[in-house]
Amino acid sequence: MTVKRILVFLLVLLVTEQVVLATNVGIFYSPTSEKYYGSSTYKTIIDGLIEALEFGKINYDIINSLDGYIPENIKVLIDPSNAALTDSEVSVVENFILNGGKLLAAYESSLRFPDGKLRMNYAYGDFLSIKFKSWGSGKYYFLQPTDDGEKVFNVSNIINLPRGFAFLVETTENSTPLALWVKEDKTIVDEKFPSAAVLTQFGIFFGENIYLHTSVSDEIKIILVNAVKFLAQMPPAEVDFMEYERKKLSSKIFDFEQAISEQYEAFPERARELEEKVKNFKAKLYADSDINSIKELKKELDLLQIGLLKKYSIQTRGIWLDNQSIKKTGSPERLRETIRKLHSIGFNMIIPEVIYKGKTMASKLSYFPQDDDFQRWSEDPLQVIVDEAKKLNMEVHAWCWVFAASSGGEENYFIKNFPDWIEKDKYGNIFTKNGTAWFSHSNPQTREYLIDGILEIAKKYEIDGINLDYIRYDGDEMGYDEHAVKGFMEETGIDPYKIEKYSKDQVIWHMWREEKINSFVEELYKRAKALDDRLLISADVYPSLSGARNEKKQNWEAWVRNKYIDALIPMNYKGSIEDLKIVLEMQTKFKNMVCLYSGLQMINLKSTEDLIEQIKTSINYLSSGIVLFSLSYLDRYDEDYIRNIFGVEAICAHSEINSLVKAFERKLHEDLALCQDLGLSESEVNIVLEKWEKIEFGNDVGNIFSQLSDFFYYISDNIKNPKAALILSDEISWMMDILRPKVYKAMPVEKFVPEKPVDMIVVDNIKPLPKVIVPFGHAKVDGIFDEWKDIDELSRFFVYDTGEIFQPYTSVKVMYDDANLYVQFLCEEPYMNDVKKVSGPRDTRTYLGDSVEVFILKNERDREYYHFVIGIDGTIYDEKGLDSKWNGDIEAITTLSDNLWCAEIRINLRTIGLEPVKGGILKANFTRNIWRAGKPQYSCWSVTYGSYHTIERFGTLIFGE
Numbered sequence: 002m003t004v005k006r007i008l009v010f011l012l013v014l015l016v017t018e019q020v021v022l023a024t025n026v027g028i029f030y031s032p033t034s035e036k037y038y039g040s041s042t043y044k045t046i047i048d049g050l051i052e053a054l055e056f057g058k059i060n061y062d063i064i065n066s067l068d069g070y071i072p073e074n075i076k077v078l079i080d081p082s083n084a085a086l087t088d089s090e091v092s093v094v095e096n097f098i099l100n101g102g103k104l105l106a107a108y109e110s111s112l113r114f115p116d117g118k119l120r121m122n123y124a125y126g127d128f129l130s131i132k133f134k135s136w137g138s139g140k141y142y143f144l145q146p147t148d149d150g151e152k153v154f155n156v157s158n159i160i161n162l163p164r165g166f167a168f169l170v171e172t173t174e175n176s177t178p179l180a181l182w183v184k185e186d187k188t189i190v191d192e193k194f195p196s197a198a199v200l201t202q203f204g205i206f207f208g209e210n211i212y213l214h215t216s217v218s219d220e221i222k223i224i225l226v227n228a229v230k231f232l233a234q235m236p237p238a239e240v241d242f243m244e245y246e247r248k249k250l251s252s253k254i255f256d257f258e259q260a261i262s263e264q265y266e267a268f269p270e271r272a273r274e275l276e277e278k279v280k281n282f283k284a285k286l287y288a289d290s291d292i293n294s295i296k297e298l299k300k301e302l303d304l305l306q307i308g309l310l311k312k313y314s315i316q317t318r319g320i321w322l323d324n325q326s327i328k329k330t331g332s333p334e335r336l337r338e339t340i341r342k343l344h345s346i347g348f349n350m351i352i353p354e355v356i357y358k359g360k361t362m363a364s365k366l367s368y369f370p371q372d373d374d375f376q377r378w379s380e381d382p383l384q385v386i387v388d389e390a391k392k393l394n395m396e397v398h399a400w401c402w403v404f405a406a407s408s409g410g411e412e413n414y415f416i417k418n419f420p421d422w423i424e425k426d427k428y429g430n431i432f433t434k435n436g437t438a439w440f441s442h443s444n445p446q447t448r449e450y451l452i453d454g455i456l457e458i459a460k461k462y463e464i465d466g467i468n469l470d471y472i473r474y475d476g477d478e479m480g481y482d483e484h485a486v487k488g489f490m491e492e493t494g495i496d497p498y499k500i501e502k503y504s505k506d507q508v509i510w511h512m513w514r515e516e517k518i519n520s521f522v523e524e525l526y527k528r529a530k531a532l533d534d535r536l537l538i539s540a541d542v543y544p545s546l547s548g549a550r551n552e553k554k555q556n557w558e559a560w561v562r563n564k565y566i567d568a569l570i571p572m573n574y575k576g577s578i579e580d581l582k583i584v585l586e587m588q589t590k591f592k593n594m595v596c597l598y599s600g601l602q603m604i605n606l607k608s609t610e611d612l613i614e615q616i617k618t619s620i621n622y623l624s625s626g627i628v629l630f631s632l633s634y635l636d637r638y639d640e641d642y643i644r645n646i647f648g649v650e651a652i653c654a655h656s657e658i659n660s661l662v663k664a665f666e667r668k669l670h671e672d673l674a675l676c677q678d679l680g681l682s683e684s685e686v687n688i689v690l691e692k693w694e695k696i697e698f699g700n701d702v703g704n705i706f707s708q709l710s711d712f713f714y715y716i717s718d719n720i721k722n723p724k725a726a727l728i729l730s731d732e733i734s735w736m737m738d739i740l741r742p743k744v745y746k747a748m749p750v751e752k753f754v755p756e757k758p759v760d761m762i763v764v765d766n767i768k769p770l771p772k773v774i775v776p777f778g779h780a781k782v783d784g785i786f787d788e789w790k791d792i793d794e795l796s797r798f799f800v801y802d803t804g805e806i807f808q809p810y811t812s813v814k815v816m817y818d819d820a821n822l823y824v825q826f827l828c829e830e831p832y833m834n835d836v837k838k839v840s841g842p843r844d845t846r847t848y849l850g851d852s853v854e855v856f857i858l859k860n861e862r863d864r865e866y867y868h869f870v871i872g873i874d875g876t877i878y879d880e881k882g883l884d885s886k887w888n889g890d891i892e893a894i895t896t897l898s899d900n901l902w903c904a905e906i907r908i909n910l911r912t913i914g915l916e917p918v919k920g921g922i923l924k925a926n927f928t929r930n931i932w933r934a935g936k937p938q939y940s941c942w943s944v945t946y947g948s949y950h951t952i953e954r955f956g957t958l959i960f961g962e
Contacts, residue, residue, distance in 0.1 A: 026054070026229055027064045027075040029083060029094065033115050033579055037085035046081045048846065049212040055844070056219070057226030066090040067576040069607045071097040077232045078102055080125075082210045084109040085117055087577050089611055091124040098128050099245070101237030104204030105228055107211050108168055115579045123170075127248065128203040130176035131196075134169045140190050141167035141209065143183045144197045146224075150179035153200065153231045154224045159183065163217060167208045169194040176201045182208070202238040205231075246295045247286060253299070254282050257306055264309065268678065278305065304645050307613065312648035315664050315739055317598050317626025317655065319350035319570075321400060322386070324357055324372065326632035333380040337389045339632070344393040346640050347647030352468050352628065353386050355399040355458055359406050359413040365461045368454030370414050387462050396653055398466035398539060399458045403451060403521075405471035407438040415440070422447040425482045427498065428862050433475045442474065442517040443485035452525050459529065459536055466537030467529060468570070473518060473543070473553035478862070480514045480554075489513055502953035503764045503946050508757045515554040515755065519563075526565035537655055539568035541600060544575075544584040550758045561595045562753035564746055568655055569595055570628050574602035578618055585622035593741040596655045598626040603634035609642045616646055625654040625739070654739055658705070662698045665736050669693060672732050676725035685720055689729065702743045709737050768804040768944040771796060771956035777919070778816035780823040782892040782907050789814055789825050789905075798929060798940040802947060807940035813927045817910075817917045817960055826853040826871075826904040828929060833899065837932040838874045844885050847872030850932055853904050858924035858952050859913060866952055867913055871895065871904045881913075883950075889913060917960050924955040 028050060035043040054061050064071060064078070066086075070093060071078060078097055083090070091111060098104055104125065111124035112133060122133050144160045151157045160180075167182060171194060180198035182190040189195050198207045205228050214221045258279055265272035285298050320343060330336040343351060355361055361369040363383040364376075375382055383399075390397045406423060407413045410432055416423055423431050424439040431438050441447045455467060474480055481497065489497055493509055500506045522540070529536050542557045543549035550556050560566040571588055575581040588597055599619035606612050619627050629635070652660055673686050692715055696708045713733045720726040757763070773795050780788040798811035809829040816823045830836060830851075839850035848854065851873040858866045867889060870878040875895045881887035890909035895902060910917050917923070928941040928949050941949065943956035 025074055025076040025233060026059055026061045027071060027078045028061055029066060029071075029078050029080050030063050031066045031083040031086060031090055033066070033087055033090060033577060034083040034085050036579070037113070037115075037117055043081075046210065046212045049215040050079060050081050050225075053212070053215040053222040053225040054229070056215075056222045057229070059226060059229060066093060069093060069576065069605060071102065076102060077229055078104050079229065080104060080106040080110040081212055082106075082108040082110050084111075085113045085115050086111050086124060087115050087579060089577060089607070092607070094125065095128075098203050098238070099240055099242070103232035103235055104128065105232060106204065107207040108209055110206075112168070115577075125204075125206075127245075128201065129199065129206045130173040130201045131170040131199060131206055132173075134171050134194055137167045137169050137191070139165050140184075141165050141182050141197075143185060144180045144209070145183040145187060146180050147178050149177050149200070150198065153179055153205075154227050156220055156224055156227075158220075159185075159187065160220055160224065161217070162209050162211070162214050162221075164209070164213070166210075167197065170196060170199075170206070170208060172196050172199050179205065180207075202235070243292055243295070246292060246299075250286060250295060250299050250302070253302060254279060254286070257282075257302060260306070260309065275305075300639070300641075303610070303613075304641060307642065307645045308648065310617065310646065310648070313620075313624055313735075314649055314651050314668055315654055315656070315661060316620075316624065316647075316651040317350055317568075317596070317628070317653040318348045318647055318651060319352055319398075319598060319626065319628035320348050320635070321628065321631040322351055322353040323631040323633050324354040324362055327353065327362065327382055327386075328374050329633070333378060333382070333385045336382060336385050340386060340389045340395070341393065342640075343632075344395055346644045347650070348395065349651055350396040350398060350465075350628070350653055351386065351390060352398045352400045353383060355383060356401040356455065358402065358408050358411070359415045363458070363462070366454070366457055368450065368457055383458075383462055387464060391463070396465040397462075398468045398537065399455075399462070399464050400468045400470060401455050401458070403455070403469050403472045404440045404442060404474075405437055406440045407432075408436055410436040419447075421483065422450075423482065424479055424485070426478045426862070427481045428478070429481075430862070433479070434863070435475075437475060439471075439475055439479060441482045441484050442480060442514065442521070443482065443488050445484075448521055448524075452521075452528060455525065456528060456532060459532055464536075466539060466567075469522070469525075469538070469540040472522065472540050473549070473555035474514060476552060477511075480517075485514075485517075501767065501770055502951065503762050504767050505763055505765075508761060508763055511554065511761065512755070512757060515550065515556050518554055519556060519559050519755075522560050523563070523565045535657070537567045538565075539570055539596075539598075540566055541570050541572055544571040544573045545587065547758060547760055551761060556755050558591070559753055559755045561591055562750070564750070566595060567746075568598060570598045570600040572600045572602075572630075573619070574600070574604075574630070575615075576605070578614055581615060581618055582622070585619060589622055592623055592625070592738075594745045596625055596742050597623050598628050598654075599623050600628045600630060602630045603638065604630070606638075609639045612638050613642050613646055616643075624735070655742075658700060658702055658743065659698075661739060662705075666693070668732060668736075669729075672728055676722070676728055679722060679724045679728075681720070681722050681725040685722070685725075688719055689716065701747075702740055703747050706737060706740050706744050709733055709740070713737070762946065764804075764946055766804075767946075768799065770954065771943050772959065773815075773956070774959045774961035775815045775817060776961055777818065778823065779818045779821075780816065780825070780905065780907065782894050782905050784894045784896045784903075784905060786825065786903065786905065788816075792816055792825075794827070795927070795942055798927075798942060799944050801928070801939040801941045801945055801949065804944045804946075807929075807938075811929045811940055813942055815927075815958060819917065820909055820911045822855075822857070822908045822910055822917065822923070822925075824855055824904075824906040824908070824927065826906075826927070826929065828853065828902050828904075829900060830902055830931075831900055832933070833897065833902070835933060836873055836902075839872055840874050840876050843888065844878050844880075845872075845876050847874075847876040847878050848930055850930075851902075852930045854928040854930070854949065855906065855908065856926040856928070856949065856952075856955060857908070857910070857913070857915075858955050859915060861924065861952060864952060866950075868950075869893075869906070869908060871906060873897070873902055875904075919960055919962070921960045923958040923960070924952070925958050926955045 106125055142165045146154050146156055176199040178196045179200050181195045182197045261272055261275045330339050356369055360372045362372055362375045364371055364381040387397050406415050422441055424441045425431055495506050497510050500510050526538050529538055543553055546558055573581055573584050601615050616627055716729045792814045794812040794814055798807040800807050812827050814825040837850035839847045848870045853871050855869040868880045869891055871893045877893055879889050890912045892907040895904045926943045931938040945951040945954040
């Protein structure tokens, strides 16, 4: 159906009807674009869009691009000018459109790569029938709807857009102009690129960031609202999937041609061979007539491209074998087949889940009861894994849950029989919000038992290593079992229950718990090495050191620097390549001190291509290896791709020195053969080999490293062929990188004593959290205030982040009755003519002007709190947490005089599940916002030292007489 026919078909249904759409509209939130714009600018764009949707009574969902899909109920997806998008994010939108969805885009939606560089065209360009030409400024102030645009927007007059900016596009015959760029006299600004808005069967595109202008006039809101409603009523587009796939593959072939010319300039024979393959691809592209043939051709091209990547003969390629995947094999023989399959793909390290949820898969272990599902097996599954892996020269590392004792809320053997071994949170719960129970980090008996139980595996099975998981706390609220509280108070004299956020005592409590983990790892490591010095001890850790320490008390830097860990597997479970790069960049700081293997998840990546891109990216940063989570999800991905990216057989990067040296020598001979194709002479080859043979490869890794360093400079000085010298130098540098963690292990280093996390805030002379008794009483919300005359003010207000007395004078009074909390704010204002009023209907963002706020905490553990804002003009905004769709039972009125304004508020506590009774307590805070010359001044009753939403810094109200 053409766009013209769609316009006619829907004309009678259009936006003169003031209907409220069901929730079939989605806002496509992109963390990548948020990073590109900055959070503040991106929030302004989103807020402007939301303002228009709420103006038009259109329900909406905010959809995170990292989710990897658009829910089926969404019919119209709004891209809030997401300039920078990953290929994965673009693919999410493409799949949505191909499945019949409609797109509303604007300005630079999809025009940039994640790093901000311009694409050749909008990634959505084929769907919106637009091609980017240039950016214009200074003359694009007026948008004139066309006749077709009037039917869509229900607006006919010229619309003023104050910025004067536009992205100019060339349109095709498949699009219909809905608006043109005009001057104030209605003449066209640019005859060559006149379109300000276009419609295709897939969606609507605006050349300006219309979302930034919704506050300018209601007409702009109307245009946006009616565009959404129009798209919601359009029938699904007719898609030629065959042509779509051909276009995508044609683009990939072009990119491959470019890669050949860049990478194989020095190898003309190989380049000609690949160019011939490209010719065949092009011929097949339009000869094949069915979609499956195109997909097969794409796979063939993908595998050829992957084959061009650098391959490593020393590289750890691990995979976690979760207990469910082992159970799923069903029998010992099928488990053996699985291990053989993993070997054929290229894995050289398998990590079976041996101890988990307070039980084990292995029949020989005595410290943990065997899983019922494995008791029925005719053979010990761990013994099967070890024996089969040894035949294939694969390493086996026992994956052990350390402090996580149970999951799913299950009260298992240890919880029932050893309750004092189980940790509690600060509220007395043993299960965290995700249903996990934890062993006490502080109980000496528990710690000893866990170490003995883990080391028993190495005593009874011929394993190569132990892989420690859950070697951390679950969160900051954990660690309040009796052993911890008693031990901490005896050592410090501090009651952990009375520690206030941002105080120095909080640092002491943090470091005390962190040391419980550090000392456990150290003791286990020393005992493991005493048992078998060749046993490799690895740990699965949070990817960001800052997050690991602040959230989980997991200071893996201390383990590395103090040399009581052999390998780290950061759990780099990221949905986007950009987020993955961020953590990998941070981790490279430690790659010379410890074997670092990037842990990658396969749970919710949406394609094999995504997985390969994550593996490729990880290897670019940490060529030493990767570990995949987990076997249960492997079948979702095409194993040919994984096999191809591994490419060659490899030994683990942590292998014994003699195995590494043999691999080095094999690689050197391969490189010399390659260099001969580049013109390296026979005499130069002999020079290199003679020098290599003089290197003393003993057990002194530091000496080997030093000789390789000399060898590196020898190549630079004696090999005159520059390309050959570069290849050989790169390989020697790689050999040295492989050895660096072993060199660090052999070096004497001073003991590393951790300091507090750098980003952990500590406030000197911190303001104590206020605690007051509030009287029983009742107030009519009428602005007269008679009932407040005998009620005491709580206290003066303070600057929110310093604790200094706030000026002008501000205070608050509070009382309560059987159902309600009553609040009166007293706000001196010497510059009443300069106050900023942000007025509007309920939930207008009045906090962006002069206003007061009330925060009420219902449940600290679940972080459930309620937020009420009263603008100086009486406008009300309220939300549950950060959900502004929630509305409470609240009354408010404000009064203004020459130098004072007051707010009187009634909040029904019962409607949020709170019962105000004598002697009861309520955590709350009261704040005031002043805006002058566009800049805010923030103050509060209980100093938060940061965001008002810091619930740990709320004060306490005690319901009195």
